Amino acid sequence: MERFVDPTILETMSLGEKLLDSALVMLLGMGVTFLVLIFLMFSIGLLRLLFQGKTKAEEPARPKQPVAAPAKAVPVPAGDDELMAVITAALAASQEDVIAVIAAAVAAMETPGRRLKIQSIRRVSEPMPIWAQDGLMKNMTRM
Structure with a gap:
C-alpha cells in the first residue's frame, strides 16, 4: 500500500507489478465490503428477533365485529364502468x-x-397488491 503513495514509484513499476497491486487493492476492498455486509445482515437479524417478540406481545386481541344486517336491494347500472363508479362512490360513504x-x-x-x-x-x-393484479390483467388481455 505504501507503493501507491509516491507517484515516482508508480512510474518505475512494471505492468505486472501494477496489475498485481491493483488486484490486491480490489480484493481488499471487496473483502472489507463483504465483511461489513455480513455484519449488517447479522445485526438486522438480531434487531428483528429483539423487536419481533415485543410487537406480538403488545398487540391486543381484536374483538369480533358484529355482522351487519342484510342491506336492501339497490338498482345497478348495466355497464362495467358505471358499476365501478358506484362501488367507488360507496366506499367513500358509510358502512x-x-x-x-x-x-x-x-x-x-x-x-x-x-x-x-x-x-x-x-x-x-390478497397475495398481490391491487396494482399488481391490475397490471397482470392488462398484460394478459394484450396477448
Whole structure:
C-alpha cells in the first residue's frame, strides 16, 4: 500500500507489478465490503428477533365485529364502468352504503331472477397488491 503513495514509484513499476497491486487493492476492498455486509445482515437479524417478540406481545386481541344486517336491494347500472363508479362512490360513504353496493355488485354479476342473501362481509387478504393484479390483467388481455 505504501507503493501507491509516491507517484515516482508508480512510474518505475512494471505492468505486472501494477496489475498485481491493483488486484490486491480490489480484493481488499471487496473483502472489507463483504465483511461489513455480513455484519449488517447479522445485526438486522438480531434487531428483528429483539423487536419481533415485543410487537406480538403488545398487540391486543381484536374483538369480533358484529355482522351487519342484510342491506336492501339497490338498482345497478348495466355497464362495467358505471358499476365501478358506484362501488367507488360507496366506499367513500358509510358502512351501510358499502354493504348495499357490494350486494348490488354481486347481484349484477349473478343471473337475473335469483335471490341473494349476504350473510357476512369479510376482507380477504390478497397475495398481490391491487396494482399488481391490475397490471397482470392488462398484460394478459394484450396477448
